[in-house]
Amino acid sequence: MLMYGFQPRAPYAVGLQNEKVQAAKDFLEEMNDMLRLAKDSIRKAQDRARAYADPQRRDINFEVGEQVYLRVPSRCETMKTGPCPKLSPRYCGPFQILKRIGKMAYQLQLPGNSQIHPVFHVSRLKKRLGESDNLIPDSEVVEPISVQSIPHEPESILRTREKRTRSHLYKECLVKWKDSSEDSATWERVSTLQRRFPSFSLPSQEFS
Known part of the structure; x- marks a missing residue:
């Protein structure tokens, strides 16, 4: 006691005393109340967002074997066509659906040089309608300008x-x-x- 200035605990007394600080207890209760309030606010915000978004959503389902067009990922250079990637079509394909993965993804049969993962979210797919692969009607195709006509x-x-x-x-x-x-x-x-x-x-x- 003379060395430390207080009565030290003996080894047998360690763990026997359970001292509680009221300030620490109040702080813990306040933090728990704030955590519950934050969780409630997040849940209410999610419910409001869901109430606005759900009426505009529609279920999109494809069958295995169907042909779909794929919206080209912005960073995928191997799937873009033409000399200027920025002017490439937004969709490429069509590709055949090989498998459904969960509720919102599908596996496509991509060409061997695609170098990307073949599973895509349903929002990136568009069903192929008809048998023609030409996305632009022939009547809307603009004839290229002859080089000789350019000054x-x-x-x-x-x-x-x-x-x-x-x-x-x-x-x-x-x-x-x-x-x-x-x-x-x-x-x-x-x-x-x-x-x-x-x-x-x-x-x-x-x-x-």
Whole structure:
């Protein structure tokens, strides 16, 4: 007692005394009340969200063997087609359903080079209607523009101007293209014209 300044517990007394601090008890009860209140608030918020969402939902079911289109995942480069992935169709396929996984997922028969997991949520699938794989009717297909119809050689310079950016100053000219009217003239950088059309002579007094 002289060494420690208090009456130490003897080994036999350890665990026998059960001292309770009223402040700790009150704090624990307050935390439990706040936890119950938080759980009740979360449950009420979920119920409100469910009440708004459920009327707009509809059950979508597919049968094994049906053909469906797959909405291409945004990060899946192997399923996108065309030279520009950003302009690829939103849906690809059709693919055959091999198996139903649970209530909301299906396994598809994907090509061997797809390199993605073949199980998808039902929200990514769209049922194939009819036998045609062409998603755009023939009457709506726009004929490609012939390369020969695009003006590709400058004919004359109509006007010039200077443009300034934060870092430098550059010159532009209003170019009239061959076999095209002045209404179709476009503003082009002088450096771009000199690089693309080295044989085209620009007025030296304008760009000196």
